[in-house]
Amino acid sequence: MEDERGTIGSINLSQKDKEEKVNLSSQVHHLPCCIKFNGPCSVSQYFKPKPKGMEIDGLAVEEAHFRGRKLQGTTISLPNGYSGFVLAKNNSGKRKAFDVSEGRSDNWEMKAKFDKLTYWNHDSPPSKDDPFLRSFHWFTVAEAVSSPLYVT
Amino acid sequence: MGSEAALPKWASTPCIMGIDEAGRGPVLGPMVYGCLYCARSYQKTLATLNFADSKTLKEEKREELFENLKADESIGWSVDVIDPRELSAKMLKKNKVNLNEISHDSAIGLINRVLNMGVLLTEVYLDTVGDADKYRIKLSERFPSIKFVVAKKADSLYPVVSGASIVAKVTRDKALREWVLEETTENMHRSFGSGYPGDPETKAWLAHHKHSVFGFPTLVRFSWGTCTSYYKDMVEVFWESDRVDEDVANSSSGKQLKLRNVGFTPSKRKSEEMESSAKGRCKFFQTRKLEQLTHF
Incomplete structure (x- = not known):
């Protein structure tokens, strides 16, 4: 908590530079682990999800293995009106001095987008009780708390 | 897989069965449990079939014996x-299942399978896994009508177990030979060697097929x-599920130490860094693991 002001930055979601941004729908995986690596990786050659042919809570169950562990997951669509983005920092070197005096400033740029993703549990099949699915409840709450309140 | 013809007549007379395993030690490939059964009255003939502990036989001899026993109508497998x-x-689950339990379950599964086919099993011979007495008691409790003989080196003592060891070993070798690698990356080859950790060919295969992020192909x-x-040379991976273990590990148990050596258990600081805990926020956020980020 060295800096309670947090980060100041901008996110550029415009698609000007390229006609169409890469659509990563169904290629985004949320794993129950932290992989200490950033960079390109031959995911599709090693990570082979297979449909289990069964449903739980209306979620089609898939199975995959990573580092010897069995993962069970499901592919979900993001709620209506929401999209997923892959962002990358786009900072020029000059900003460094400014960072120190004024708090950090980051500019983010959209690299790809997705409207579907697969989240995986270790050891337990996917269900409506998974925190990941439940986190979407926040959208409803957020809308409610930020809409104007009418008192009659 | 096994003999699948209609249930032979001899199966309703008292039968003996041997169970043995192949591929328990190797670092790659499947582990195979095999069983062989026959009428008790056939036991003497069985002893003349030259079944010996599969490890002492050459590969061709094992395969020849397997073909013979498959053709023998007085034997089921x-x-x-x-x-x-x-x-x-299973061994990396949150609640870890050790190899002995997996082995016991496999043997129990085979006994059930043969019983369900309608074979009248009265005696079952098998090599011990873990403590022999405990294993025998576990099996006897589950199958009270069967007499169990659990012994070290059962595969060289009892022809019916030697036969089972041939069934298991030939099946394991064939499975490894015909293994279809799931991964589709280039430069993979199939010179696995025996799969035993000390085998230079196996070591070379492991070294060649390691991947910094994925570890190894799923054959391993x-x-x-x-x-x-x-x-050591791979990207570190920290699992949410290991965090639960950590608290247990702090209070007791040497088991976790092993895992730590294997590089699976993260340190406390790192596990906190990997997953949002929503610590200090209201329950709505905690149960949904929604954390407020001021830096990213």
């Missing part, structure tokens, strides 16, 4: 092939100690 993915997954049993030396 069955196998349970346990996929390396299943072995790794990730839970094996042999893999440890390779993890």
Whole structure:
């Protein structure tokens, strides 16, 4: 908590530079682990999800293995009106001095987008009780708390 | 897989069965449990069939004997092939299942399978896994009508177990030979060697097929100690599920130490960094693991 002001930055979601941004729908995986690596990786050659042919809570169950562990997951669509983005920092070197005096400033740029993703549990099949699915409840709450309140 | 013809007449007379395993030690490939059964009255003939502990036989001899016993109408057999993915997954579960339990379950599964076919099993011979007496008691409790003989080196003492060891070993070798690698990356080859950790060919295969992020192809049993030396060069991976273990590990148990050596258990600081805990926020956020980020 060295800096309670947090980060100041901008996110550029415009698609000007390229006609169409890469659509990563169904290629985004949320794993129950932290992989200490950033960079390109031959995911599709090693990570082979297979449909289990069964449903739980209306979620089609898939199975995959990573580092010897069995993962069970499901592919979900993001709620209506929401999209997923892959962002990358786009900072020029000059900003460094400014960072120190004024708090950090980051500019983010959209690299790809997705409207579907697969989240995986270790050891337990996917269900409506998974925190990941439940986190979407926040959208409803957020809308409610930020809409104007009418008192009659 | 096993003999599948209609139930022979002799199966309703008292029968003996041997159970043995192949591929328990190797760092890659499936582990196979095999069984062989016949009428008790056939026991003497069985002893003349030259079944010996499969390890003492040459590969061609084993395969020849397997063909012979498949053709023998007085013998039944069955196998349970346990996929390396299943072995790794069970041994790396939140509640870890050790290899002995997996072995016991496989043997029990074979006994059930043969009983359900309608074979009148009265005696079952098998090599011990873990403590012989405990294993015998466990089996006897589950199958009170069967007499169990659990012994060290049962595969060289009892022809029916020697036969089972041939069934298991030939099946394991064939499974490994015909293994279809799931991964589709280039430069993979199939010179696995025996799969035993000390085999230079196996070592070379492991070294050639390691991947910094994925570890190994799924043919490899990730839970094996042999893999440890390779993890040093790989990208670190921290699991949410290991965090639960940590609290247990702090209070007791040497089990976790092993895992730590294998590089699976994260340190406290790192596990906190990997997953949002929503610590200090209201319950709505905690149960949904929604954390407020001021830096990213």
